[in-house]
Amino acid sequence: xxxxxxxxxxxxxxxxxxxxxxxxxxxxxxxxxxxxxxxxxxxxxxxxxxxxxxxxxxxxxxxxxxxxxxxxxxxxxxxxxxxxxxxxxxxxxxxxxxxxxxxxxxxxxxxxxxxxxxxxxxxxxxxxxxxxxxxxxxxxxxxxxxxxxxxxxxxxxxxxxxxxxxxxxxxxxxxxxxxxxxxxxxxxxxxxxxxxxxxxxxxxxxxxxxxxxxxxxxxxxxxxxxxxxxxxxxxxxxxxxxxxxxxxxxxxxxxxxxxxxxxxxxxxxxxxxxxxxxxxxxxxxxxxxxxxxxxxxxxxxxxxxxxxxxxxxxxxxxxxxxxxxxxxxxxxxxxxxxxxxxxxxxxxxxxxxxxxxxxxxxxxxxxxx
Amino acid sequence: xxxxxxxxxxxxxxxxxxxxxxxxxxxxxxxxxxxxxxxxxxxxxxxxxxxxxxxxxxxxxxxxxxxxxxxxxxxxxxxxxxxxxxxxxxxxxxxxxxxxxxxxxxxxxxxxxxxxxxxxxxxxxxxxxxxxxxxxxxxxxxxxxxxxxxxxxxxxxxxxxxxxxxxxxxxxxxxxxxxxxxxxxxxxxxxxxxxxxxxxxxxxxxxxxxxxxxxxxxxxxxxxxxxxxxxxxxxxxxxxxxxxxxxxxxxxxxxxxxxxxxxxxxxxxxxxxxxxxxxxxxxxxxxxxxxxxxxxxxxxxxxxxxxxxxxxxxxxxxxxxxxxxxxxxxxxxxxxxxxxxxxxxxxxxxxxx
Numbered sequence: 159x160x161x162x163x164x165x166x167x168x169x170x171x172x173x174x175x176x177x178x179x180x181x182x183x184x185x186x187x188x189x190x191x192x193x194x195x196x197x198x199x200x201x202x203x204x205x206x207x208x209x210x211x212x213x214x215x216x217x218x219x220x221x222x223x224x225x226x227x228x229x230x231x232x233x234x235x236x237x238x239x240x241x242x243x244x245x246x247x248x249x250x251x252x253x254x255x256x257x258x259x260x261x262x263x264x265x266x267x268x269x270x271x272x273x274x275x276x277x278x279x280x281x282x283x284x285x286x287x288x289x290x291x292x293x294x295x296x297x298x299x300x301x302x303x304x305x306x307x308x309x310x311x312x313x314x315x316x317x318x319x320x321x322x323x324x325x326x327x328x329x330x331x332x333x334x335x336x337x338x339x340x341x342x343x344x345x346x347x348x349x350x351x352x353x354x355x356x357x358x359x360x361x362x363x364x365x366x367x368x369x370x371x372x373x374x375x376x377x378x379x380x381x382x383x384x385x386x387x388x389x390x391x392x393x394x395x396x397x398x399x400x401x402x403x404x405x406x407x408x409x410x411x412x413x414x415x416x417x418x419x420x421x422x423x424x425x426x427x428x429x430x431x432x433x434x435x436x437x438x439x440x441x442x443x444x445x446x447x448x449x450x451x452x453x454x455x456x457x458x459x460x461x462x463x464x465x466x467x468x469x470x471x472x473x474x475x476x477x478x479x480x481x482x483x484x485x486x487x488x489x490x491x492x493x494x495x496x497x498x499x500x501x502x503x504x505x506x507x508x509x510x511x512x513x514x515x516x517x518x519x520x521x522x523x524x525x526x527x
Numbered sequence: 528x529x530x531x532x533x534x535x536x537x538x539x540x541x542x543x544x545x546x547x548x549x550x551x552x553x554x555x556x557x558x559x560x561x562x563x564x565x566x567x568x569x570x571x572x573x574x575x576x577x578x579x580x581x582x583x584x585x586x587x588x589x590x591x592x593x594x595x596x597x598x599x600x601x602x603x604x605x606x607x608x609x610x611x612x613x614x615x616x617x618x619x620x621x622x623x624x625x626x627x628x629x630x631x632x633x634x635x636x637x638x639x640x641x642x643x644x645x646x647x648x649x650x651x652x653x654x655x656x657x658x659x660x661x662x663x664x665x666x667x668x669x670x671x672x673x674x675x676x677x678x679x680x681x682x683x684x685x686x687x688x689x690x691x692x693x694x695x696x697x698x699x700x701x702x703x704x705x706x707x708x709x710x711x712x713x714x715x716x717x718x719x720x721x722x723x724x725x726x727x728x729x730x731x732x733x734x735x736x737x738x739x740x741x742x743x744x745x746x747x748x749x750x751x752x753x754x755x756x757x758x759x760x761x762x763x764x765x766x767x768x769x770x771x772x773x774x775x776x777x778x779x780x781x782x783x784x785x786x787x788x789x790x791x792x793x794x795x796x797x798x799x800x801x802x803x804x805x806x807x808x809x810x811x812x813x814x815x816x817x818x819x820x821x822x823x824x825x826x827x828x829x830x831x832x833x834x835x836x837x838x839x840x841x842x843x844x845x846x847x848x849x850x851x852x853x854x855x856x857x858x859x860x861x862x863x864x865x866x867x868x869x870x871x872x873x874x875x876x877x878x879x880x
Binding site for chain 1: 589592593594595689690693764765767768773774775776841842843844845846847848849850
C-alpha cells in the first residue's frame with residue numbers, strides 16, 4: 159500500500175459567514191481541520207466615508223462618520239468634533255464635556271456588552287448573547303431619550319453636544335449603572351468558571367506585546383497582552399484626568415484575557431459614569447458656533463480610546479467650510495492585519511480561529527471605511 | 528376526564544381493534560398485515576407529531592432560558608408554530624445544486640429519516656405497548672441508530688461542499704467515538720438485567736430502588752456517562768460540532784433546503800427522543816410507576832430527560848473537535864470500562880440487591 163497522501167486545501171470563510179461579524183472574507187488554507195494560513199480580504203463594505211466627508215460641511219460630516227463604526231457611534235462623533243475644535247481652538251462648555259464623557263462611556267459599555275454576547279455565541283453558548291443585549295437595551299434607551307437615535311446618534315457636535323439631556327436622564331442613568339453593575343457578576347458567573355469556556359479560551363490566540371505594538375494594535379487586545387496603554391490615561395483628552403479609574407490589564411494575551419479585560423473595562427466605565435453624574439455642572443451644552451463653521455487652514459491629528467483601540471482623525475483644513483481631507487483610523491483594521499500573524503503555523507483549528515476573531519472584536523465597517 | 532385517562536391503557540384499544548379485525552373473518556395473514564400496517568402508520572404519525580412538539584418545546588425552553596417568550600403568535604403560546612414551519616418547508620423550492628453527487632445527495636436525508644424511526648420497533652412505550660419485543664432489543668437499537676452516521680457522512684460527501692464535508696467527517700468521528708462509552712454504560716445494565724430484551728430490562732427494575740440509577744455505586748455513574756455519550760450521539764450542544772453554526776455555517780446540511788432539510792431536522796429531534804427513551808428504559812425503570820397509566824409514566828420520564836438535554840444545549844459553550852475526542856477517549860472510555868468492571872465484579876461476588 160502506498161503512503162497516504164494528504165493535501166492542503168482552501169476554504170472561503172465569508173464574505174457570508176455567521177461568525178465574521180459582517181462581510182469579511184478570510185481565505186483559509188486548511189490541512190484537515192487545522193488552519194495553516196489565513197488571508198483576510200477586506201473591502202466588501204467599503205463606502206468611501208473619507209471621500210464623502212470631503213464634500214460635506216463639518217456639521218454634515220458627523221452623521222456620515224456615525225456609520226464609520228456604528229457600534230460606538232458616539233466616539234466617531236466625538237473624535238471628529240474634537241479634531242474640528244482643535245483646529246478652531248474652540249473652548250467647550252464644561253457641562254458639554256461631562257455629557258460627552260457620560261455618553262462615550264455608556265457607548266463603550268454597550269459595545270463591550272455586544273462583544274460579550276457575540277463572543278459567547280461564536281464559542282457556541284447561545285444564551286449570553288441575549289443577556290448582553292438585554293442590558294445594552296438600557297443604554298440604548300438612554301441614548302434614545304437624549305437624542306432620539308438608538309444606533310447612529312449624531313449627538314456630539316462641533317462645540318458641544320446637540321441638546322441637553324432630559325430631566326429624567328440622570329435617575330434613569332443611575333439605575334442603569336446599578337443594574338449593569340449587578341448583572342456583570344451574573345455574566346461572569348455564566349462563563350468565567352465554565353470548564354468548556356476555559357478550555358476553548360485559555361492559551362488560544364496568544365499575542366506578543368512587541369509584535370502587537372509593531373502592528374499598531376491597541377485597545378483591549380493590547381492591554382490583555384500586558385501593555386498598560388490607555389489613551390484616557392496616557393494622552394488625556396476631554397476631562398478624563400478629573401476622574402478616578404484604573405486601566406484594566408491582563409498579562410497572558412490569550413482569548414480568555416481579552417474577554418476578561420473587556421468585562422473589567424465595563425466596571426471602570428461604570429465608575430467613571432457615576433463620578434461624572436455626581437459632578438455634572440449646570441450651564442450651556444454648546445459653545446457659540448457660527449452657522450458657517452470655518453476653521454483656519456491647518457492640519458491636526460487627534461486620537462481617543464475607543465472600545466476597540468485607538469480611534470483617530472487626521473483633519474486637514476484649507477479654511478473653507480468643508481474639510482480638505484479626513485483620514486480616519488480605527489483599532490479593528492490593525493487587529494485584522496495582525497490576525498494572520500498569530501494564526502499562521504500555530505496549528506489552530508477552525509474553531510480557535512473563530513474564537514480569536516471574536517475576541518479581537520473586529521467590526522468590519524470600521525475596517526472597510 | 529382524569530379518571531377515564533387513568534383507567535385508559537392504550538394496549539386495550541389495540542387488543543379491541545385486533546379482535547374486531549379477526550371477527551371480520553379475514554384470513555389470519557391479512558389480519559396480521561393490516562395490523563402491522565396500522566401500527567406502522569400510527570408510529571409514524573405519533574413520532575412525527577412528537578418531533579414537531581419537541582421543536583416547539585425546544586424553542587420555548589430556549590426562549591425562557593434567554594428571558595424571552597419564544598414563539599407566541601400562532602395559537603396558545605405559539606403551539607402550531609412548528610406545524611406552520613413544516614408546511615412552509617414542504618412548499619419550499621428543493622434547490623438542486625449542480626456539483627452534488629446525485630444519488631448520495633438524494634438518499635442521505637431519506638436514510639437519516641428512516642434510521643431515526645427504526646429504533647422505535649423495540650422501545651416499550653408502556654406495559655405491553657411495544658411493536659416487537661426482540662430478544663436482542665438493545666443491540667438492535669444500537670445497530671440501527673448508527674445508520675444516522677452513514678446518512679450524515681453521505682450528506683457531507685454528496686453535497687460537494689467543504690463545510691458539509693467537514694460536518695460529515697466530524698459527525699462520523701464523533702459518533703464512532705461516543706458509541707464506545709455508550710455501549711459500555713449500557714453493558715453495565717445488561718449484566719444485571721441478564722437480557723438484551725427491552726421488556727426484560729424494564730421488568731428487572733420493578734421498584735424505585737430497583738431502578739438502575741439507584742444501584743450503588745455503578746448505577747449513577749453509568750447513567751451520567753450514558754447521558755453524556757447520548758448527547759454526543761444525538762449531535763446536540765455542547766457536542767454539536769457536526770453542524771457547529773459558528774464554524775461550519777450549518778455543517779452537513781448546508782446545501783439542503785425544503786423538505787430534505789426538514790427530514791434532517793425532524794430526524795434530529797426524533798433521535799433526541801430516542802436517546803432519552805433508551806435512558807428511561809435502561810436506568811429509570813421504563814414505564815414503571817404508581818397511579819398513572821404506564822405509557823404516561825414513560826412519556827413523562829422521557830420528556831424529563833429531553834428537558835435536561837435541552838438545558839445542556841442552551842447553557843453550555845461548544846467543545847472544540849479535538850477536545851471532544853480527547854474527552855471521549857481519555858475520560859469517558861476509561862471511566863465507563865472501570866465502571867463496567869466494577870459492576871461485573873460485584874455481580875460475580877453477589878454484592879448487590
